[in-house]
Amino acid sequence: MRKLILVAGLLASSLSVASAKELLNSSYDISRELFAEINPLFVAHWQAKTGETLTINQSHGGSSRQAQAIIQGLRADVVTFNQSSDIDVLHQRGNLLPANWRERLPNNASPYYSTMAFLVRKGNPKNILDWADLTQGDVSLVFPNPKTSGNARYTYLAAYGAAKQRLGADAARNWMIDFLRRVVVFDTGGRGATTSFIERQLGDVLITFESEVNNIIAQYPDLELQRVVPATNVLAEFPVAWVDRNVTRNGTAEQAKAYLEFLYTAEAQQLLANFFYRVHHPEVIAANADKFPQTNLFTVEQVFGDWEKVHTDHFANNAELDKLLAEGRRSR
Amino acid sequence: MSALPFRALRSKSVLPGFTISLGSSLFFIGLVILLPLTGLVMQVAELSLADYWAIISDPRVVASYKVTLSAALVASIFNLFFGLLMAWILTRYRFPGRLLLDGLMDLPFALPTAVAGLTLAALYATQGWFGQYLALWDIKVSYTWLGIVVAMIFTSVPFVVRTVQPVLEEFGPEYEEASATLGASPLQTFWRVIMPEIKPALLMGTALSFTRSLGEFGAVIFIAGNLPWQTEVTSLMIFIRLQEFDYAAAAAIASVVLLASLVLLFVINGIQQRYQHISGALK
Amino acid sequence: MTSKLGASPLLRRVLIGTGVGLSVLLLLTPLLLIFIAAFSAGIGGVISNLRDADMLHAIGLTLLVAGLTVPINLVFGTLIAWCVTRFTFPGRRLLLTLIDIPFAVSPVVAGLLYLLLYGSNGPFATWLDAADVQLMFAWPGLVMVTVFVSCPFVVKELVPLMSTLGTEQEEAAVLLGASGWQVFWHITFPNIRWALLYGVILTNARAVGEFGAVSVVSGTIRGQTNTLPLHIELLQQDYNATGAFIAAALLTLMAIATLVVKAILQWRLQRDH
Numbered sequence: 001m002r003k004l005i006l007v008a009g010l011l012a013s014s015l016s017v018a019s020a021k022e023l024l025n026s027s028y029d030i031s032r033e034l035f036a037e038i039n040p041l042f043v044a045h046w047q048a049k050t051g052e053t054l055t056i057n058q059s060h061g062g063s064s065r066q067a068q069a070i071i072q073g074l075r076a077d078v079v080t081f082n083q084s085s086d087i088d089v090l091h092q093r094g095n096l097l098p099a100n101w102r103e104r105l106p107n108n109a110s111p112y113y114s115t116m117a118f119l120v121r122k123g124n125p126k127n128i129l130d131w132a133d134l135t136q137g138d139v140s141l142v143f144p145n146p147k148t149s150g151n152a153r154y155t156y157l158a159a160y161g162a163a164k165q166r167l168g169a170d171a172a173r174n175w176m177i178d179f180l181r182r183v184v185v186f187d188t189g190g191r192g193a194t195t196s197f198i199e200r201q202l203g204d205v206l207i208t209f210e211s212e213v214n215n216i217i218a219q220y221p222d223l224e225l226q227r228v229v230p231a232t233n234v235l236a237e238f239p240v241a242w243v244d245r246n247v248t249r250n251g252t253a254e255q256a257k258a259y260l261e262f263l264y265t266a267e268a269q270q271l272l273a274n275f276f277y278r279v280h281h282p283e284v285i286a287a288n289a290d291k292f293p294q295t296n297l298f299t300v301e302q303v304f305g306d307w308e309k310v311h312t313d314h315f316a317n318n319a320e321l322d323k324l325l326a327e328g329r330r331s332r
Numbered sequence: 333m334s335a336l337p338f339r340a341l342r343s344k345s346v347l348p349g350f351t352i353s354l355g356s357s358l359f360f361i362g363l364v365i366l367l368p369l370t371g372l373v374m375q376v377a378e379l380s381l382a383d384y385w386a387i388i389s390d391p392r393v394v395a396s397y398k399v400t401l402s403a404a405l406v407a408s409i410f411n412l413f414f415g416l417l418m419a420w421i422l423t424r425y426r427f428p429g430r431l432l433l434d435g436l437m438d439l440p441f442a443l444p445t446a447v448a449g450l451t452l453a454a455l456y457a458t459q460g461w462f463g464q465y466l467a468l469w470d471i472k473v474s475y476t477w478l479g480i481v482v483a484m485i486f487t488s489v490p491f492v493v494r495t496v497q498p499v500l501e502e503f504g505p506e507y508e509e510a511s512a513t514l515g516a517s518p519l520q521t522f523w524r525v526i527m528p529e530i531k532p533a534l535l536m537g538t539a540l541s542f543t544r545s546l547g548e549f550g551a552v553i554f555i556a557g558n559l560p561w562q563t564e565v566t567s568l569m570i571f572i573r574l575q576e577f578d579y580a581a582a583a584a585i586a587s588v589v590l591l592a593s594l595v596l597l598f599v600i601n602g603i604q605q606r607y608q609h610i611s612g613a614l615k
Numbered sequence: 616m617t618s619k620l621g622a623s624p625l626l627r628r629v630l631i632g633t634g635v636g637l638s639v640l641l642l643l644t645p646l647l648l649i650f651i652a653a654f655s656a657g658i659g660g661v662i663s664n665l666r667d668a669d670m671l672h673a674i675g676l677t678l679l680v681a682g683l684t685v686p687i688n689l690v691f692g693t694l695i696a697w698c699v700t701r702f703t704f705p706g707r708r709l710l711l712t713l714i715d716i717p718f719a720v721s722p723v724v725a726g727l728l729y730l731l732l733y734g735s736n737g738p739f740a741t742w743l744d745a746a747d748v749q750l751m752f753a754w755p756g757l758v759m760v761t762v763f764v765s766c767p768f769v770v771k772e773l774v775p776l777m778s779t780l781g782t783e784q785e786e787a788a789v790l791l792g793a794s795g796w797q798v799f800w801h802i803t804f805p806n807i808r809w810a811l812l813y814g815v816i817l818t819n820a821r822a823v824g825e826f827g828a829v830s831v832v833s834g835t836i837r838g839q840t841n842t843l844p845l846h847i848e849l850l851q852q853d854y855n856a857t858g859a860f861i862a863a864a865l866l867t868l869m870a871i872a873t874l875v876v877k878a879i880l881q882w883r884l885q886r887d888h
Contacts, residue, residue, distance in 0.1 A: 029849075032837075061836040064575060065752075069834040071735050073749025089577070094735065148575040185559050188575060191852035198854075199457070200475055200557070219854050317578065326391075329561075345702050346786050348795035353698035360691040361713050364763055369716075371732030372724075414637060421634045425627060433635065435878050436642050441817070442870035442877075444824025446844040447863040450851065451645040454652065461648065462640075486641065518623075547721025550826030550844070554851075567723040567827065574727065574831065579736055586724045597719040601712055 022055045023255055026076035028063040028083075028150075029191065030212065034275050035080070041271070042262045046255070054255060062189055063150055064089075070096065075246050077256045080263075082209075083150030084108075084239040085307045094245075101241045110237035111263035112277040115297060116158040117210040118228040119197065119217070126204045130230045131162045134205060135178045142203035144193045145186035146321055152186075152193075153315065155207045158234035161303040165232055173324070180321075181328035198223070209236060210292075214276040235297040238277070372590065375583035387584040395561045396569045397588075403477060403565070404545035407484035412538045414485075415492020416530075422493070423500040440489045448486055449554025456482060456555070475557030480565060483552045484545035491544065492537035499533045500526075536603045543596045547589065649867050652860035664858045669837045673846040674865070676754060680829075680842060681822040684761045688818050692769025693811065697799075700777040701785070714770050717763050726831025729760050752834035757842065760828040765821040769814035776810045777803075809887060813880045820873040824866055 027035060039056040046054050059066065059076060067086040070076050071094040081087055090096045102109045120128050126139050134141060146152040159179055163172035184202050187193040190209075194216055197206040206216075213227050240263065242256035262268055269281040273288040304310045314320045376384065387393070421427075422434050440448065456463045456473035466473060473479045503526070511521040549567040556563045564572075566589055573582035654661060664670060695714060699707055717725065731737055733750045743750065750756045788798045804811075826844040833840045835849060843862055850859040 026836075029852075057838075059836045059839055061834055062575075064577070065834045066836065068577075069752035069836060069840070072752040072834075073735075073744070073747070074752060074834075074836070074839075145572070148572060185557060187558065188572065189852070194854075195852065196557075201458070202475075317581070345782070346789050347701050347782060348789065348798065349697060350702050353694045354702070354704070356691060357695040357698045357710060360695065360766075361710065364766060365713055365716050368725075368728035368732050368763070371737060372728050374738070375731050414641075417630065417634050418638070421631050425631055427631055429635075431878075433638060435874050436638055438874055438877060439642050439646070439870065442820045442873040444826060444844045444866045444870070446826040446847045447649065447824070447866050447870075448645070450847055450859055450863055451649050454856075455645060455648055461644065486645070489642065543719055547719075547724070547827075549721060549723045549830075554848075567721050570721075570723050570727060571831065574730070579731065579734075582727055583731060586721075586727050589721050589724055593719040593721065593724075594716070597712070597715055600719075601715070 021052060021255075022057060022250075023078065023252055023259060024057045024059060024074075024076045025078050025080055025259075026059045026061075026066045026070060026074065027080045028066070029060050029189070030215070031080065031082075032058065032060050034272070034277075037271055038263070038268055041267060042259055045262060045267075046258065049258075052255075056259070062148075064148065070094070070243065070246075075250060076243055077247050077250055077252045078240065078242045078260055080238070080240045080260075081150075082236070082238050083153070084110075084237055085153075085311060086150065087239055087241050088307060090241075090243065096246065097241055097244045102239070105240065105260060106264060107280050108237055109239050109241060111240060111260070112238050112269070112272045112279050114209045114211045114236045114238065114277055115229065115233040115295060116155050116207055116236065117213040118230070119206040119208065119213045120226050120228055121204065122224040122226070124226050124228070128205055128228055130228075131159055131232070132166065134159075135175060135182065139182060139205065140184045140203045141179070141182045141205050141207060142185060142187075142193050142197045143183065143207040144189055147315060148188045149190055149193075151190040151208055151212075154209070154234055154236045156314070156321065157300055157304060157310070158230075158236075159207075161234055161298055161300075162230065162232040164303065165298075177324050177328045180324050210278075211276040229293045229295060231294075231296055233295045233297055235299045369590075372583055372587060375580060376587050379580055379584060383580075384584050387581045388588050392560055392564070393566070393569050393585060396564045396566045399477060399480065399563060400546060400565045400567075403480040403484055404542050406481050407488065407545045408538050408542040410481075410485050411488055411492050411541045412534065414489070415537055415541075416496060416534060418493045419496035419500055423497055424505065437490055437493045440487050445487060445548065445550030446554065449483060449551035452483055452486060452551065453479070453555040474555055475559075475563070477563055479555040479557065480552050480563060483555050484548055487548050487551050488541035488544045491541040492534065495533045495537035495540070496530050499530050503529050532603055532606055536600055539596060539600050539603065543593055543600070546596075547593060646867065649860055649863050652857065653864035655860075656857045660857055661861055664855075664861045667858075669841065670846065670858070670862065672838045673841050673843045673862070676757070676841065677823055677843040679754065680757050680761050681819055683758045684765060684822040685815055685819050687762050688766050688769055689811070689815055692766065692814060692818075693773065695770050696773035696777055697803075700774055701782060711774070714767050717765075718767050722764060722825065722827025723831055725763050726760050726828040729756065729763070729828075730832050733759070751832050752836075753840060756832040757829050757840065760832050761822045761825050764825055764828050765818045768817040768821065769811065772810045772814035772817070773807060776807055780806055806887075809880050809883045813877065813884070816873055816876050816880070820870065823869055 025035060035058050039058070043054050043056060046052060059074070061069070063081045063083045063086045066074075066076075066079070066081070067089045070079070070090060079087060079090070084102070087097070087101060091099050091101065105111070118128055120126065126133070126137070128134065128139070133139070143155045144152040146156045160172060160176055163175045163179075166172070167175055185193070185196045187196055190212060193206060193208065194212075196202045198216070198220060208216075210227075210229060217225050217227060240260050242253070242260060247253040247256045263272075264281070266281050266284055269279040269284040270287070272279050273284055273291065276291065278292055279285060300307065300310060304313070312319065379387070418437060422430065422437075453474050454460050456466070456479060458464065458467050458472065458474070460474070463474060471478070473482055507525055508521050511525045512518075516524065547567060549565070549571075552565050553568055556565060556568070558564055558568060566585065570582050570585050570589070573585065695710070699711055730751055733739055733743070733756065735744075735751075750759065784802050785798050788802050793801070824844055825842075829842055830845055833842065833845055835841050835845050837849065841849065843866060847859045847862045850862060
């Protein structure tokens with residue numbers, strides 16, 4: 001029993017938010033290795049600048065579930081998400097930060113970005129080179145459920161945007177029906193989709209972030225998987241923000257802001273490029289040019305309007321996505 | 333409420349602690365069980381009838397009902413036979429390892445469902461210990477409807493065994509011997525003498541197994557593959573709606589599941605009452 | 616004469632063979648696979664996975680949740696059993712049915728019930744926020760749903776036993792002037808202690824292993840709200856199947872311990888009564 005109390009005590013102390021010299025970064029699930037390398041750099045930087053020793057704690061989980069946890073009271077100082085609508089939720093549902101959070105940091109508050117890429121099996125047997133090839137023959141696809149995964153929302157928007165440019169609005173809609181009908185499984189998250197593609201051998205093509213595609217290829221060298229980056233593609237932002245209500249409560253406004261600004265420095269941007277994220281810093285771009293194929297990137301706003309409109313037009317209940325899926329089922 | 337009306341309720345027992353035990357029972361059941369149920373009712377009440385119907389009759393949700401019901405039905409029928417067999421050999425025969433086998437029957441209750449799901453998925457995957465042989469017959473279990481059945485069978489094995497076993501133990505072999513002496517064939521003895529005696533327990537065990545299977549989540553999601561319209565169980569639909577921030581839809585679907593399980597609970601309690609009555613008469 | 620049911624040696628052999636065979640395939644093989652898969656990366660792999668900070672935190676959190684759930688359900692379960700077996704009052708049967716609800720309800724629905732009530736959309740949201748108390752997506756929420764899903768165990772073990780025990784001894788003690796606590800501690804408790812322990816063991820097994828209900832209210836944030844069963848899923852998604860099986864093996868050891876203690880208690884119970 002005494003042991004139990006000890007364990008409880010230890011846990012309680014580790015769970016509570018302690019002194020002001022701590023930052024909690026709430027991030028998406030697959031960024032663990034990334035921030036494990038960035039955080040020590042910032043701690044050293046901050047120490048040199050102010051003499052203050054900072055501890056940075058990480059919290060990792062699905063981006064949407066992290067947002068839910070913060071709304072429910074998780075005291076995260078900063079969020080580094082892969083989906084700007086998950087930060088918008090913090091404003092809409094909890095009023096934890098202002099609506100204009102995108103304007104507080106450069107590049108729409110996205111220190112880095114990525115785009116969508118295809119992961120195909122050894123030797124690219126179905127000869128997939130661009131979006132149009134995905135609806136040839138019996139090609140089958142794997143990507144997560146756009147309703148639960150930010151990753152898949154970008155896939156949907158990238159495919160739709162590219163089809164609109166290629167075919168015009170009406171034909172693009174029909175192409176999307178075909179495209180969605182070929183998805184063999186809608187997992188709830190990106191990692192689940194990877195498991196389906198790799199372990200369960202489902203589908204010919206896995207569509208996910210370019211950074212994640214490179215990561216998967218490195219994880220499974222024996223499979224000799226190949227990366228294909230389509231020429232016309234979406235710019236997938238990885239937005240960051242400090243959570244105003246929490247930094248006020250924790251007294252960490254200054255540190256939180258400096259931490260996020262640090263992500264834009266050459267030092268941090270090179271680290272990000274090492275993890276196959278695309279960055280904005282001109283020198284870092286030049287130094288890493290060979291890593292990233294040339295692509296013609298469009299932003300979601302250019303093609304579909306702001307995220308709120310995107311949500312109501314496409315991802316809300318019985319909006320475009322549901323309709324396309326239903327029409328695909330009927331014509332089967 | 334003051335203690336006075338409580339006292340008025342109590343029977344003529346001289347034992348102490350009525351007020352405190354009833355008070356704390358009501359407090360606990362109210363706070364832990366009933367209050368959360370009202371939360372669901374409140375959430376559902378915010379929906380219009382048309383919206384409610386639209387959510388619970390959504391084709392994908394209806395498909396999930398079918399998947400869940402059919403898999404639970406098959407799993408509980410399997411467990412009816414398997415449970416009867418196990419209860420029979422555990423009570424009627426003596427053989428080495430019997431006690432170990434008896435203990436093994438409880439494993440699915442002691443083993444966390446996530447562990448069961450992870451393991452079963454690995455066993456029946458096409459490269460797994462079982463899956464590779466099943467693949468020769470072109471049978472796929474992991475990530476198909478069959479996988480859901482396997483997971484449901486595993487998690488609800490103990491119900492039939494543990495309800496039938498005590499009845500068989502009490503209803504000793506002497507009745508069977510008497511029946512045989514009177515010239516009945518083994519089959520006749522089974523149907524005419526044993527079956528009527530164990531029927532309530534068998535029914536109850538199967539119903540419990542069915543109820544458990546309907547709600548099973550942990551073991552199922554690891555092995556189901558979760559393909560919309562094909563291998564999505566209703567519990568997963570609720571979970572997906574929650575991830576979509578659609579609390580109202582999650583609550584609406586949950587209310588259907590909840591209603592089904594409450595009806596089953598009352599049926600089971602009914603059988604149990606009858607069962608107690610029967611075994612009481614036996615003594 | 617082989618007319619006695621099931622006495623024919625052939626039938627006996629077939630039945631036992633089928634039963635044992637199916638049990639081995641269905642129940643024992645999964646058990647073996649867990650340990651073989653866990654040790655597939657060698658002892659070093661096991662140790663490094665176990666020393667991972669997130670794994671350690673998940674183990675600690677799981678122990679915390681079980682450590683709080685078990686005493687709560689022990690105390691209230693005993694009180695409820697006392698109430699329904701020692702007194703007759705209108706609504707007694709209803710009370711017994713109500714306590715069964717958590718077993719009939721799908722774990723996901725159980726989690727949802729609590730999320731709707733205590734979450735940021737629920738009726739207590741403003742009040743909880745003002746008090747700066749976070750229940751859902753934090754460890755208190757995990758304890759709350761675990762109490763819900765595991766509360767019937769103690770009651771279900773005690774009620775049949777206490778009903779058959781009867782009240783004569785306790786009544787005699789009261790008439791001789793014993794206080795309520797003395798009656799319980801000296802008369803009732805010695806009679807029910809093994810059943811009580813049995814209920815505790817089952818409550819603990821469920822509390823440690825719960826998945827569905829906690830996954831709804833947890834947010835599965837590593838190092839914060841991730842219990843061991845939830846950690847299995849995350850590890851599997853991390854391409855770390857070995858790690859997932861190591862976490863699974865820990866939980867399986869707990870399950871085997873539960874079965875052993877259960878067998879001992881059953882033997883004790885039978886001996887005592």
